[in-house]
Amino acid sequence: MAIVYGLLTSLSIGLADLFGRRVVNARGPIAAGVALQFVAIFTSIAALFVVDSSFGVGDFAIGLASGLGLGVGLWAYFSGLRRSSSAVVAPLVATLSAVIPFGYAVVRGADPTLIALLGAIVAVGGLVVITMGGGRVEHLRDGIRWGMISGLGYGFGLSIVIEASESSGSWPAVAQRVSAFALMIAVARSRSATIVPPQGLRAAALIAGMLAGGSTIFFLLGVQAGATSAVVTASLFPAVSVVVGRFVYRDDVEPRQIAGLGIVLLGVIFVATG
Template sequence: MVTLLGLGAALGYGVADFLGGAASRRSSVLRVLLLGMPVGLVLLSAAAVLTTGPPTGGGLAWGLAAGLAGATGILTFYRALAQGPMSVVAPVSALAAAILPVAVGTMRGERLGATVLAGVVLCVAAIGMVSMEDGGRAGDRVTSRRLMGGGPFLAAVSGLAFGVFFTMLKEAGDGNGLWPLVASRASGVALLLIIAVILGGRMGGGRLSGATTLVLALFSGVLDAVGNALYYLAAQRGMLSLAAVLTSLYPAVTVLLARVVYSERLRVVQRAGLAVAVAGVALVTLG
Protein backbone atom coordinates (compact mmCIF):
# COMPACT_ATOMS: atom_id res chain seq x y z
CA MET A 1 0.00 0.00 0.00
CA VAL A 2 2.80 2.44 0.87
CA THR A 3 4.45 1.76 -2.47
CA LEU A 4 1.26 2.44 -4.42
CA LEU A 5 0.54 5.62 -2.48
CA GLY A 6 4.10 6.88 -2.92
CA LEU A 7 4.12 6.17 -6.65
CA GLY A 8 0.70 7.80 -6.98
CA ALA A 9 2.06 10.89 -5.25
CA ALA A 10 5.01 10.88 -7.65
CA LEU A 11 2.65 10.82 -10.62
CA GLY A 12 0.56 13.68 -9.23
CA TYR A 13 3.57 15.83 -8.42
CA GLY A 14 5.26 15.09 -11.75
CA VAL A 15 2.33 16.20 -13.89
CA ALA A 16 1.59 19.15 -11.59
CA ASP A 17 5.18 20.39 -11.85
CA PHE A 18 5.15 20.13 -15.61
CA LEU A 19 1.88 22.06 -15.91
CA GLY A 20 2.96 24.65 -13.35
CA GLY A 21 6.30 25.15 -15.07
CA ALA A 22 4.61 25.55 -18.44
CA ALA A 23 2.20 28.12 -17.01
CA SER A 24 5.04 30.03 -15.29
CA ARG A 25 6.73 30.47 -18.66
CA ARG A 26 3.61 32.26 -19.89
CA SER A 27 3.11 34.39 -16.77
CA SER A 28 4.77 35.08 -13.41
CA VAL A 29 5.36 32.25 -10.95
CA LEU A 30 3.44 34.02 -8.19
CA ARG A 31 0.37 34.59 -10.35
CA VAL A 32 0.30 30.93 -11.32
CA LEU A 33 0.54 29.81 -7.69
CA LEU A 34 -2.08 32.28 -6.49
CA LEU A 35 -4.56 30.60 -8.79
CA GLY A 36 -3.52 26.97 -8.41
CA MET A 37 -2.91 26.72 -4.67
CA PRO A 38 -6.32 28.09 -3.53
CA VAL A 39 -8.00 25.56 -5.81
CA GLY A 40 -6.04 22.84 -4.07
CA LEU A 41 -7.08 24.28 -0.70
CA VAL A 42 -10.76 24.03 -1.64
CA LEU A 43 -10.29 20.46 -2.83
CA LEU A 44 -8.45 19.35 0.33
CA SER A 45 -10.95 21.11 2.60
CA ALA A 46 -13.87 19.35 0.95
CA ALA A 47 -12.09 15.99 1.23
CA ALA A 48 -11.31 16.59 4.92
CA VAL A 49 -14.90 17.51 5.76
CA LEU A 50 -16.33 14.52 3.92
CA THR A 51 -13.89 11.83 5.06
CA THR A 52 -12.43 12.74 8.46
CA GLY A 53 -13.40 13.85 11.93
CA PRO A 54 -12.44 17.04 13.78
CA PRO A 55 -8.79 18.14 13.73
CA THR A 56 -6.39 18.27 16.67
CA GLY A 57 -4.26 21.21 17.71
CA GLY A 58 -0.98 19.38 17.30
CA GLY A 59 -1.80 18.19 13.81
CA LEU A 60 -2.88 21.67 12.71
CA ALA A 61 0.31 23.23 14.12
CA TRP A 62 2.55 20.84 12.22
CA GLY A 63 0.43 21.38 9.13
CA LEU A 64 0.73 25.16 9.33
CA ALA A 65 4.51 24.93 9.68
CA ALA A 66 4.72 22.45 6.81
CA GLY A 67 2.71 24.78 4.61
CA LEU A 68 5.21 27.60 5.03
CA ALA A 69 8.05 25.29 4.00
CA GLY A 70 6.03 23.84 1.13
CA ALA A 71 5.06 27.26 -0.25
CA THR A 72 8.69 28.37 -0.10
CA GLY A 73 9.72 25.21 -1.92
CA ILE A 74 7.13 25.42 -4.68
CA LEU A 75 7.69 29.14 -5.26
CA THR A 76 11.42 28.56 -5.60
CA PHE A 77 10.85 25.46 -7.70
CA TYR A 78 8.66 27.19 -10.27
CA ARG A 79 11.14 30.04 -10.41
CA ALA A 80 13.82 27.46 -11.17
CA LEU A 81 11.64 25.93 -13.90
CA ALA A 82 11.31 29.35 -15.50
CA GLN A 83 15.13 29.70 -15.61
CA GLY A 84 16.33 26.21 -16.50
CA PRO A 85 15.23 23.07 -18.37
CA MET A 86 12.70 20.89 -16.57
CA SER A 87 14.80 17.79 -17.19
CA VAL A 88 17.55 19.25 -14.94
CA VAL A 89 15.56 21.27 -12.40
CA ALA A 90 13.11 18.51 -11.47
CA PRO A 91 15.67 15.80 -10.59
CA VAL A 92 17.85 18.19 -8.56
CA SER A 93 14.88 19.32 -6.48
CA ALA A 94 13.58 15.79 -5.99
CA LEU A 95 16.91 14.38 -4.86
CA ALA A 96 17.51 17.21 -2.40
CA ALA A 97 13.99 16.67 -1.07
CA ALA A 98 14.61 12.95 -0.56
CA ILE A 99 17.88 13.24 1.34
CA LEU A 100 16.55 15.22 4.32
CA PRO A 101 13.66 12.84 5.17
CA VAL A 102 16.02 9.87 4.88
CA ALA A 103 18.40 11.54 7.35
CA VAL A 104 15.58 12.41 9.74
CA GLY A 105 14.14 8.93 9.49
CA THR A 106 17.53 7.46 10.33
CA MET A 107 17.88 9.67 13.41
CA ARG A 108 14.40 8.59 14.52
CA GLY A 109 15.43 4.94 14.43
CA GLU A 110 14.44 3.86 10.93
CA ARG A 111 17.03 1.26 10.01
CA LEU A 112 18.65 1.69 6.63
CA GLY A 113 20.49 -1.26 5.18
CA ALA A 114 23.62 -1.15 3.07
CA THR A 115 21.57 -1.00 -0.13
CA VAL A 116 19.67 2.09 1.02
CA LEU A 117 22.85 3.84 2.14
CA ALA A 118 24.44 3.13 -1.24
CA GLY A 119 21.39 4.63 -2.91
CA VAL A 120 21.65 7.79 -0.84
CA VAL A 121 25.31 8.21 -1.83
CA LEU A 122 24.37 7.86 -5.49
CA CYS A 123 21.63 10.45 -5.07
CA VAL A 124 24.11 12.95 -3.63
CA ALA A 125 26.48 12.36 -6.56
CA ALA A 126 23.63 12.75 -9.02
CA ILE A 127 22.73 16.19 -7.64
CA GLY A 128 26.13 17.53 -8.65
CA MET A 129 26.09 15.85 -12.06
CA VAL A 130 22.68 17.03 -13.19
CA SER A 131 23.41 20.55 -11.84
CA MET A 132 26.29 21.07 -14.28
CA GLU A 133 25.45 23.71 -16.84
CA ASP A 134 27.46 24.92 -19.82
CA GLY A 135 31.19 24.38 -19.56
CA GLY A 136 33.72 26.92 -18.39
CA ARG A 137 37.02 27.18 -16.61
CA ALA A 138 37.09 26.28 -12.95
CA GLY A 139 36.83 29.43 -10.91
CA ASP A 140 35.31 31.43 -13.77
CA ARG A 141 33.21 34.12 -12.09
CA VAL A 142 30.65 34.21 -14.88
CA THR A 143 30.15 30.45 -14.74
CA SER A 144 29.89 30.62 -10.95
CA ARG A 145 27.23 33.30 -11.07
CA ARG A 146 25.25 31.30 -13.62
CA LEU A 147 25.35 28.23 -11.41
CA MET A 148 24.47 29.98 -8.17
CA GLY A 149 21.73 32.15 -9.66
CA GLY A 150 20.30 29.68 -12.16
CA GLY A 151 17.81 26.90 -12.16
CA PRO A 152 19.94 24.14 -10.55
CA PHE A 153 20.80 26.18 -7.46
CA LEU A 154 17.20 27.31 -6.96
CA ALA A 155 16.10 23.71 -7.49
CA ALA A 156 18.38 22.53 -4.67
CA VAL A 157 16.96 25.22 -2.36
CA SER A 158 13.42 24.20 -3.24
CA GLY A 159 14.31 20.55 -2.62
CA LEU A 160 15.50 21.28 0.91
CA ALA A 161 12.27 23.16 1.58
CA PHE A 162 10.27 20.21 0.25
CA GLY A 163 12.27 17.89 2.50
CA VAL A 164 11.21 19.97 5.50
CA PHE A 165 7.63 19.84 4.22
CA PHE A 166 7.72 16.03 3.93
CA THR A 167 9.21 15.66 7.40
CA MET A 168 6.70 17.96 9.07
CA LEU A 169 3.74 16.21 7.49
CA LYS A 170 5.03 12.96 8.93
CA GLU A 171 5.19 14.63 12.35
CA ALA A 172 1.55 15.70 11.99
CA GLY A 173 0.75 12.15 13.04
CA ASP A 174 -2.09 9.78 12.38
CA GLY A 175 -5.60 10.36 13.69
CA ASN A 176 -5.85 13.88 12.25
CA GLY A 177 -7.31 12.83 8.92
CA LEU A 178 -6.54 15.28 6.13
CA TRP A 179 -6.74 18.37 8.33
CA PRO A 180 -2.95 18.85 8.55
CA LEU A 181 -2.94 19.08 4.75
CA VAL A 182 -5.69 21.71 4.87
CA ALA A 183 -3.69 23.70 7.41
CA SER A 184 -0.52 23.39 5.34
CA ARG A 185 -2.22 24.60 2.18
CA ALA A 186 -3.91 27.45 4.07
CA SER A 187 -0.63 28.75 5.51
CA GLY A 188 1.01 28.36 2.11
CA VAL A 189 -1.68 30.42 0.41
CA ALA A 190 -1.42 33.04 3.18
CA LEU A 191 2.34 33.32 2.65
CA LEU A 192 1.88 33.77 -1.10
CA LEU A 193 -0.75 36.47 -0.53
CA ILE A 194 1.62 38.35 1.79
CA ILE A 195 4.37 38.17 -0.82
CA ALA A 196 1.95 39.39 -3.50
CA VAL A 197 0.92 42.37 -1.37
CA ILE A 198 4.55 43.28 -0.69
CA LEU A 199 5.50 43.05 -4.36
CA GLY A 200 2.37 44.79 -5.55
CA GLY A 201 2.74 45.50 -9.25
CA ARG A 202 6.30 44.17 -9.30
CA MET A 203 5.42 40.47 -9.47
CA GLY A 204 6.92 40.26 -12.93
CA GLY A 205 5.71 38.36 -15.95
CA GLY A 206 2.56 38.95 -17.90
CA ARG A 207 -0.97 38.77 -16.65
CA LEU A 208 -2.43 35.34 -16.01
CA SER A 209 -4.71 35.49 -19.02
CA GLY A 210 -5.61 33.15 -21.82
CA ALA A 211 -7.53 29.92 -21.54
CA THR A 212 -4.46 27.73 -21.89
CA THR A 213 -2.53 29.42 -19.09
CA LEU A 214 -5.53 29.39 -16.78
CA VAL A 215 -6.15 25.69 -17.36
CA LEU A 216 -2.47 24.86 -16.81
CA ALA A 217 -2.41 26.75 -13.50
CA LEU A 218 -5.74 25.28 -12.37
CA PHE A 219 -4.85 21.65 -12.99
CA SER A 220 -1.38 22.14 -11.57
CA GLY A 221 -2.95 23.19 -8.27
CA VAL A 222 -5.40 20.28 -8.28
CA LEU A 223 -2.76 17.64 -9.02
CA ASP A 224 -0.34 19.11 -6.48
CA ALA A 225 -3.04 18.79 -3.81
CA VAL A 226 -3.67 15.18 -4.87
CA GLY A 227 0.05 14.48 -4.64
CA ASN A 228 0.16 15.99 -1.15
CA ALA A 229 -2.72 13.80 0.02
CA LEU A 230 -1.20 10.60 -1.37
CA TYR A 231 2.21 11.34 0.14
CA TYR A 232 0.66 12.13 3.52
CA LEU A 233 -1.20 8.83 3.54
CA ALA A 234 1.97 6.97 2.51
CA ALA A 235 4.03 8.65 5.25
CA GLN A 236 1.45 7.79 7.90
CA ARG A 237 1.37 4.14 6.87
CA GLY A 238 5.10 3.52 6.52
CA MET A 239 8.61 4.82 7.06
CA LEU A 240 9.31 8.47 6.34
CA SER A 241 12.38 7.64 4.28
CA LEU A 242 10.55 5.13 2.09
CA ALA A 243 7.54 7.37 1.46
CA ALA A 244 9.72 10.38 0.64
CA VAL A 245 11.99 8.49 -1.75
CA LEU A 246 9.10 6.88 -3.61
CA THR A 247 7.44 10.26 -3.95
CA SER A 248 10.71 11.68 -5.24
CA LEU A 249 10.36 9.58 -8.38
CA TYR A 250 8.17 12.37 -9.81
CA PRO A 251 10.94 13.85 -12.01
CA ALA A 252 10.62 10.81 -14.27
CA VAL A 253 7.14 12.01 -15.20
CA THR A 254 8.22 15.64 -15.56
CA VAL A 255 11.26 14.76 -17.67
CA LEU A 256 9.20 12.52 -19.95
CA LEU A 257 6.65 15.28 -20.56
CA ALA A 258 9.42 17.84 -21.11
CA ARG A 259 11.08 15.64 -23.70
CA VAL A 260 7.81 15.05 -25.57
CA VAL A 261 6.49 18.63 -25.47
CA TYR A 262 9.67 20.76 -25.48
CA SER A 263 12.18 18.32 -27.01
CA GLU A 264 14.69 19.23 -24.32
CA ARG A 265 18.17 17.77 -24.78
CA LEU A 266 20.64 16.86 -22.05
CA ARG A 267 24.43 17.01 -22.02
CA VAL A 268 26.28 13.73 -21.57
CA VAL A 269 27.14 14.43 -17.93
CA GLN A 270 23.54 15.33 -17.20
CA ARG A 271 22.30 12.14 -18.81
CA ALA A 272 24.76 10.20 -16.70
CA GLY A 273 23.55 12.10 -13.65
CA LEU A 274 19.95 11.15 -14.36
CA ALA A 275 21.01 7.53 -14.75
CA VAL A 276 22.84 7.68 -11.42
CA ALA A 277 19.75 9.29 -9.87
CA VAL A 278 17.53 6.51 -11.12
CA ALA A 279 19.94 3.92 -9.79
CA GLY A 280 20.15 5.68 -6.43
CA VAL A 281 16.39 5.97 -6.00
CA ALA A 282 16.00 2.35 -7.11
CA LEU A 283 18.50 1.15 -4.50
CA VAL A 284 16.78 3.11 -1.78
CA THR A 285 13.42 1.74 -2.81
CA LEU A 286 14.62 -1.85 -3.06
CA GLY A 287 16.41 -1.57 0.28
Protein backbone atom coordinates in the same frame (compact mmCIF):
# COMPACT_ATOMS: atom_id res chain seq x y z
CA MET B 1 2.26 0.75 0.16
CA ALA B 2 4.76 3.42 1.20
CA ILE B 3 6.60 2.97 -2.09
CA VAL B 4 3.37 3.13 -4.09
CA TYR B 5 2.32 6.35 -2.38
CA GLY B 6 5.80 7.77 -2.90
CA LEU B 7 5.66 6.98 -6.61
CA LEU B 8 2.18 8.56 -6.86
CA THR B 9 3.62 11.64 -5.14
CA SER B 10 6.44 11.94 -7.66
CA LEU B 11 4.09 11.38 -10.60
CA SER B 12 1.68 14.03 -9.34
CA ILE B 13 4.45 16.61 -8.86
CA GLY B 14 5.98 15.90 -12.26
CA LEU B 15 2.65 16.12 -14.10
CA ALA B 16 1.80 19.34 -12.23
CA ASP B 17 4.82 20.85 -14.01
CA LEU B 18 3.23 20.04 -17.36
CA PHE B 19 0.36 22.43 -16.63
CA GLY B 20 1.90 24.78 -14.08
CA ARG B 21 4.72 25.90 -16.36
CA ARG B 22 2.20 27.24 -18.86
CA VAL B 23 1.04 29.72 -16.24
CA VAL B 24 4.65 30.44 -15.22
CA ASN B 25 5.61 31.31 -18.79
CA ALA B 26 2.56 33.54 -19.24
CA ARG B 27 2.26 35.29 -15.86
CA GLY B 28 5.38 34.39 -13.87
CA PRO B 29 6.03 32.11 -10.88
CA ILE B 30 4.04 34.17 -8.36
CA ALA B 31 0.78 33.98 -10.31
CA ALA B 32 1.34 30.28 -10.92
CA GLY B 33 2.05 29.66 -7.24
CA VAL B 34 -1.03 31.54 -6.06
CA ALA B 35 -3.34 29.72 -8.47
CA LEU B 36 -1.86 26.32 -7.73
CA GLN B 37 -2.02 26.69 -3.94
CA PHE B 38 -5.58 28.05 -4.09
CA VAL B 39 -6.87 25.05 -6.05
CA ALA B 40 -4.84 22.65 -3.90
CA ILE B 41 -6.74 23.85 -0.82
CA PHE B 42 -9.98 22.48 -2.25
CA THR B 43 -8.31 19.27 -3.42
CA SER B 44 -7.12 18.69 0.15
CA ILE B 45 -10.55 19.50 1.58
CA ALA B 46 -12.17 17.02 -0.82
CA ALA B 47 -9.76 14.37 0.43
CA LEU B 48 -11.22 14.74 3.93
CA PHE B 49 -14.30 12.90 2.65
CA VAL B 50 -12.21 10.06 1.22
CA VAL B 51 -9.38 9.61 3.74
CA ASP B 52 -10.18 8.96 7.41
CA SER B 53 -9.14 12.24 9.05
CA SER B 54 -9.30 13.30 12.69
CA PHE B 55 -8.83 17.01 13.39
CA GLY B 56 -6.25 17.99 15.98
CA VAL B 57 -4.89 21.44 16.80
CA GLY B 58 -1.33 20.12 16.96
CA ASP B 59 -1.55 18.36 13.60
CA PHE B 60 -3.12 21.42 12.00
CA ALA B 61 -0.31 23.61 13.38
CA ILE B 62 2.26 21.19 11.97
CA GLY B 63 0.54 21.50 8.61
CA LEU B 64 0.62 25.30 8.76
CA ALA B 65 4.36 25.29 9.48
CA SER B 66 4.95 22.75 6.73
CA GLY B 67 2.99 24.90 4.29
CA LEU B 68 5.41 27.80 4.74
CA GLY B 69 8.23 25.56 3.57
CA LEU B 70 6.18 24.23 0.66
CA GLY B 71 5.17 27.76 -0.35
CA VAL B 72 8.79 28.90 -0.50
CA GLY B 73 9.73 25.68 -2.27
CA LEU B 74 7.10 26.03 -4.99
CA TRP B 75 7.78 29.72 -5.63
CA ALA B 76 11.54 29.14 -5.89
CA TYR B 77 10.99 26.03 -8.02
CA PHE B 78 8.87 27.85 -10.58
CA SER B 79 11.33 30.76 -10.51
CA GLY B 80 14.12 28.35 -11.33
CA LEU B 81 12.19 26.70 -14.15
CA ARG B 82 11.60 30.11 -15.71
CA ARG B 83 15.29 31.07 -15.58
CA SER B 84 17.01 27.73 -16.11
CA SER B 85 16.39 24.14 -17.21
CA SER B 86 14.26 21.53 -15.45
CA ALA B 87 17.23 19.17 -15.87
CA VAL B 88 19.16 21.36 -13.39
CA VAL B 89 16.47 22.66 -11.04
CA ALA B 90 14.25 19.60 -10.54
CA PRO B 91 16.97 17.10 -9.57
CA LEU B 92 18.60 19.54 -7.16
CA VAL B 93 15.27 20.21 -5.50
CA ALA B 94 14.59 16.50 -5.30
CA THR B 95 18.02 15.77 -3.84
CA LEU B 96 17.47 18.17 -0.94
CA SER B 97 13.82 17.16 -0.64
CA ALA B 98 14.93 13.56 -0.23
CA VAL B 99 18.07 13.99 1.90
CA ILE B 100 16.60 16.33 4.52
CA PRO B 101 13.39 14.37 5.31
CA PHE B 102 15.22 11.03 4.99
CA GLY B 103 17.85 12.14 7.48
CA TYR B 104 15.19 13.54 9.77
CA ALA B 105 13.20 10.30 9.65
CA VAL B 106 16.30 8.28 10.56
CA VAL B 107 17.25 10.65 13.39
CA ARG B 108 13.77 10.46 14.89
CA GLY B 109 13.89 6.66 15.01
CA ALA B 110 13.18 5.17 11.58
CA ASP B 111 15.20 1.98 11.02
CA PRO B 112 15.74 1.35 7.29
CA THR B 113 17.35 -1.91 6.16
CA LEU B 114 20.91 -1.81 4.86
CA ILE B 115 19.84 -2.37 1.26
CA ALA B 116 17.22 0.38 1.55
CA LEU B 117 19.83 2.72 2.97
CA LEU B 118 22.24 1.87 0.14
CA GLY B 119 19.42 2.40 -2.34
CA ALA B 120 18.74 5.83 -0.91
CA ILE B 121 22.41 6.75 -1.27
CA VAL B 122 22.47 5.50 -4.87
CA ALA B 123 19.28 7.41 -5.72
CA VAL B 124 20.61 10.64 -4.25
CA GLY B 125 23.89 10.07 -6.09
CA GLY B 126 21.98 9.80 -9.34
CA LEU B 127 20.21 13.05 -8.59
CA VAL B 128 23.58 14.71 -8.03
CA VAL B 129 24.79 13.41 -11.40
CA ILE B 130 21.74 14.95 -13.06
CA THR B 131 22.26 18.24 -11.29
CA MET B 132 25.88 18.39 -12.40
CA GLY B 133 24.80 18.17 -16.02
CA GLY B 134 25.37 20.99 -18.43
CA GLY B 135 23.35 23.72 -19.97
CA ARG B 136 24.66 27.25 -20.45
CA VAL B 137 26.72 28.50 -17.49
CA GLU B 138 24.36 31.32 -16.58
CA HIS B 139 21.43 28.90 -16.66
CA LEU B 140 23.34 26.46 -14.48
CA ARG B 141 24.05 29.13 -11.86
CA ASP B 142 20.46 30.34 -11.84
CA GLY B 143 19.20 26.79 -11.63
CA ILE B 144 21.47 25.90 -8.72
CA ARG B 145 20.60 29.07 -6.79
CA TRP B 146 16.84 28.71 -7.12
CA GLY B 147 17.04 24.93 -6.76
CA MET B 148 18.86 25.28 -3.44
CA ILE B 149 16.26 27.70 -2.10
CA SER B 150 13.43 25.50 -3.27
CA GLY B 151 14.99 22.30 -1.97
CA LEU B 152 15.58 23.76 1.48
CA GLY B 153 11.97 24.97 1.61
CA TYR B 154 10.59 21.63 0.52
CA GLY B 155 13.01 19.78 2.80
CA PHE B 156 11.74 21.67 5.85
CA GLY B 157 8.10 21.34 4.83
CA LEU B 158 8.31 17.62 4.16
CA SER B 159 10.31 16.91 7.32
CA ILE B 160 8.09 18.59 9.86
CA VAL B 161 4.93 17.00 8.47
CA ILE B 162 6.34 13.59 9.44
CA GLU B 163 5.41 14.59 13.01
CA ALA B 164 1.69 14.60 12.16
CA SER B 165 -0.24 11.75 13.76
CA GLU B 166 -1.49 8.84 11.67
CA SER B 167 -5.08 9.67 12.55
CA SER B 168 -4.80 13.21 11.14
CA GLY B 169 -5.41 12.02 7.58
CA SER B 170 -5.74 14.94 5.19
CA TRP B 171 -5.97 17.74 7.77
CA PRO B 172 -2.24 18.57 7.65
CA ALA B 173 -2.55 18.80 3.85
CA VAL B 174 -5.39 21.31 4.19
CA ALA B 175 -3.34 23.38 6.62
CA GLN B 176 -0.29 23.16 4.34
CA ARG B 177 -2.12 24.61 1.38
CA VAL B 178 -3.86 27.34 3.38
CA SER B 179 -0.51 28.45 4.79
CA ALA B 180 1.26 28.26 1.43
CA PHE B 181 -1.54 30.20 -0.27
CA ALA B 182 -1.38 32.95 2.36
CA LEU B 183 2.38 33.18 1.87
CA MET B 184 2.06 33.47 -1.90
CA ILE B 185 -0.59 36.19 -1.55
CA ALA B 186 1.74 38.14 0.74
CA VAL B 187 4.58 37.82 -1.78
CA ALA B 188 2.30 38.88 -4.63
CA ARG B 189 1.11 41.97 -2.76
CA SER B 190 4.64 42.99 -1.83
CA ARG B 191 5.59 42.90 -5.50
CA SER B 192 2.27 44.14 -6.92
CA ALA B 193 2.22 41.01 -9.04
CA THR B 194 -0.73 39.72 -11.03
CA ILE B 195 -2.27 36.73 -9.28
CA VAL B 196 -5.02 35.68 -11.71
CA PRO B 197 -4.01 33.47 -14.65
CA PRO B 198 -5.23 34.57 -18.09
CA GLN B 199 -8.54 33.07 -19.12
CA GLY B 200 -7.00 30.66 -21.59
CA LEU B 201 -4.76 29.14 -18.91
CA ARG B 202 -7.19 28.82 -16.02
CA ALA B 203 -7.90 25.19 -16.86
CA ALA B 204 -4.16 24.47 -16.76
CA ALA B 205 -3.89 26.17 -13.36
CA LEU B 206 -6.86 24.14 -12.11
CA ILE B 207 -5.32 20.82 -13.18
CA ALA B 208 -1.89 21.76 -11.78
CA GLY B 209 -3.46 22.67 -8.44
CA MET B 210 -5.40 19.42 -8.26
CA LEU B 211 -2.26 17.42 -8.98
CA ALA B 212 -0.24 19.40 -6.42
CA GLY B 213 -2.90 18.88 -3.76
CA GLY B 214 -2.98 15.19 -4.55
CA SER B 215 0.81 14.93 -4.21
CA THR B 216 0.65 16.19 -0.62
CA ILE B 217 -2.03 13.69 0.31
CA PHE B 218 -0.09 10.81 -1.25
CA PHE B 219 3.04 11.90 0.61
CA LEU B 220 1.23 12.02 3.95
CA LEU B 221 -0.19 8.54 3.41
CA GLY B 222 3.24 7.34 2.33
CA VAL B 223 5.16 8.58 5.38
CA GLN B 224 2.51 7.08 7.64
CA ALA B 225 3.07 3.70 5.94
CA GLY B 226 6.86 3.97 5.88
CA ALA B 227 8.70 7.27 6.11
CA THR B 228 12.07 6.38 4.59
CA SER B 229 10.69 4.48 1.58
CA ALA B 230 8.08 7.14 0.84
CA VAL B 231 10.59 9.99 1.03
CA VAL B 232 13.03 8.37 -1.39
CA THR B 233 10.46 7.23 -3.96
CA ALA B 234 8.72 10.61 -3.84
CA SER B 235 12.01 12.13 -4.98
CA LEU B 236 11.61 10.40 -8.35
CA PHE B 237 9.65 13.37 -9.70
CA PRO B 238 12.68 14.74 -11.63
CA ALA B 239 12.29 11.86 -14.06
CA VAL B 240 8.81 13.12 -14.98
CA SER B 241 9.81 16.79 -14.81
CA VAL B 242 12.82 16.30 -17.07
CA VAL B 243 10.77 14.39 -19.65
CA VAL B 244 8.11 17.11 -19.60
CA GLY B 245 10.75 19.83 -19.83
CA ARG B 246 12.59 18.15 -22.68
CA PHE B 247 9.69 17.20 -24.92
CA VAL B 248 7.13 19.89 -24.09
CA TYR B 249 9.21 22.94 -23.15
CA ARG B 250 12.42 22.12 -25.07
CA ASP B 251 14.71 22.27 -22.03
CA ASP B 252 18.39 21.42 -22.45
CA VAL B 253 19.01 17.82 -21.37
CA GLU B 254 22.43 16.16 -21.65
CA PRO B 255 23.34 12.43 -21.88
CA ARG B 256 24.88 12.64 -18.39
CA GLN B 257 21.53 13.67 -17.00
CA ILE B 258 19.78 10.75 -18.69
CA ALA B 259 22.37 8.43 -17.10
CA GLY B 260 21.66 10.07 -13.76
CA LEU B 261 17.98 9.23 -14.10
CA GLY B 262 18.93 5.60 -14.65
CA ILE B 263 21.01 5.64 -11.45
CA VAL B 264 18.05 7.10 -9.56
CA LEU B 265 15.78 4.32 -10.80
CA LEU B 266 18.33 1.71 -9.71
CA GLY B 267 18.47 3.23 -6.24
CA VAL B 268 14.69 3.17 -5.95
CA ILE B 269 14.66 -0.51 -6.89
CA PHE B 270 17.02 -1.15 -3.98
CA VAL B 271 14.74 0.80 -1.66
CA ALA B 272 11.74 -1.18 -2.88
CA THR B 273 13.43 -4.56 -2.38
CA GLY B 274 14.74 -3.48 1.04
